[in-house]
Amino acid sequence: MARIHIATEYQSKRVTRSDGAELRAAIEKYWADAEPVVLDFSGVRIASVSFFDESLGRLALLHPVEELTTRVKVENIDPADRRLLDDIVRSRSRERTESDSAPFPG
Amino acid sequence: MDVDFRRANDDHACVLRLTLPARATVGESFQLIELCNEAEREVGEVEVDCSRTKVFGPFGVALIASVFSTRRKSGRPTGLTPPLDPDASAFAEEVGLTKFAVGHRAGLRTLELREMTALDAVYTDSVTSMLTHGVPGMTSENSYTIQLCLNELLQNVFEWSESPIGCIVLARWYKKSRSVRLAVVDRGIGIPAALRRERVRALHRQSDADVIEAAVTTPRLTSRANQVGGLGLKTIRETVCSRRGRLTVVSLAAKLSWSGDRLSRFKSPPLRGTAIEIDFRPDAEVPDEPGYTPLF
Numbered sequence A: 001m002a003r004i005h006i007a008t009e010y011q012s013k014r015v016t017r018s019d020g021a022e023l024r025a026a027i028e029k030y031w032a033d034a035e036p037v038v039l040d041f042s043g044v045r046i047a048s049v050s051f052f053d054e055s056l057g058r059l060a061l062l063h064p065v066e067e068l069t070t071r072v073k074v075e076n077i078d079p080a081d082r083r084l085l086d087d088i089v090r091s092r093s094r095e096r097t098e099s100d101s102a103p104f105p106g
Numbered sequence B: 001m002d003v004d005f006r007r008a009n010d011d012h013a014c015v016l017r018l019t020l021p022a023r024a025t026v027g028e029s030f031q032l033i034e035l036c037n038e039a040e041r042e043v044g045e046v047e048v049d050c051s052r053t054k055v056f057g058p059f060g061v062a063l064i065a066s067v068f069s070t071r072r073k074s075g076r077p078t079g080l081t082p083p084l085d086p087d088a089s090a091f092a093e094e095v096g097l098t099k100f101a102v103g104h105r106a107g108l109r110t111l112e113l114r115e116m117t118a119l120d121a122v123y124t125d126s127v128t129s130m131l132t133h134g135v136p137g138m139t140s141e142n143s144y145t146i147q148l149c150l151n152e153l154l155q156n157v158f159e160w161s162e163s164p165i166g167c168i169v170l171a172r173w174y175k176k177s178r179s180v181r182l183a184v185v186d187r188g189i190g191i192p193a194a195l196r197r198e199r200v201r202a203l204h205r206q207s208d209a210d211v212i213e214a215a216v217t218t219p220r221l222t223s224r225a226n227q228v229g230g231l232g233l234k235t236i237r238e239t240v241c242s243r244r245g246r247l248t249v250v251s252l253a254a255k256l257s258w259s260g261d262r263l264s265r266f267k268s269p270p271l272r273g274t275a276i277e278i279d280f281r282p283d284a285e286v287p288d289e290p291g292y293t294p295l296f
Helices: A006-010 A017-029 A049-062 A065-071 A079-101 B026-041 B058-073 B086-094 B097-101 B121-134 B140-161 B191-197 B200-205 B208-217 B232-241
Strands: A003-005 A037-040 A072-075 B007-009 B016-019 B046-049 B078-081 B114-116 B167-174 B179-186 B246-252 B254-259 B262-266 B271-280
Touching (some): A049 B140, B046 B058, B058 B167, B140 B271, B191 B200, B191 B208, B232 B246
Parallel strands (some): A003 A037
Antiparallel strands (some): B246 B271
């Protein structure tokens, strides 16, 4: 099972959208694995909409949320970060569903 | 020009003296921006005179500091006359305004006025850690919202403002109101220009105030072409206003302020860039969302 320790891998680069894009690319490398990839947030607090949105939020736009939560496991995350992450993923998931069900133009 | 401003050309030294009003807070943004504009138009030496100022707020201090940064970048000499009022003088010292005026940089472990040229998690971690350890009653949980707002404000500056000075940041804790005030000022293209450039949702035909209102309240509105985004300013407003706070955004020729559900618009002279102040109680109780279940 692949494990990404955020504090070690990203150090202080865990705030911006480009930092989030790097995490998303790292997750996507393991997307086809049989086992989920584990994101270990021990020792770090993110507190960034941009980082979560560009990493897991963007994945929630591309994949159903059930698939996302099966392929990605989150451990040792700060409770407030968990809440923020959930809000962002739910918001992007709704956006994905709305765009899927939108009528064709014209 | 407001009566609080006094332009005086010293016959001998040819210094343009710009006198700040008695209050230099977000409430006086109109006068302060006029002062900034005049200082930035001036090619010769400028003296920013705070001698009559009795009250400073983070917005006012950060805006004044941005004038020093802008003029310093173009090699134009700028001086500061400190306040005569002892409280105001102590405040200017404490927040590092007098040091900033002569080009000193704030250390990492301080809450002093800071010029930032890149977003670094170490800084926002440090600010929240100092508040958590230095403010009685402040917990790590409470300080989360401060870190969140600071990260989002700075992310916006460094992603699209194109500000030649980066930004000026000031965070202050107010014991009496138990509130924190954060001011972030950049001198870039401004929120309306960033959104208009991408011709997002016909905003290019709307006023600066309308564009700012849309940026702060409309979900998924972003200047990022064909990409995700548009949650940052909305999250800040929700975080601040749900804690009985106030968010004020001044950008180009508009000033808007959110307090609870109420939005107020004010007349503003054009400001090159964006100046934001948030003021809220991090420990204010926020009702839990019913039926919340974690996803991950």
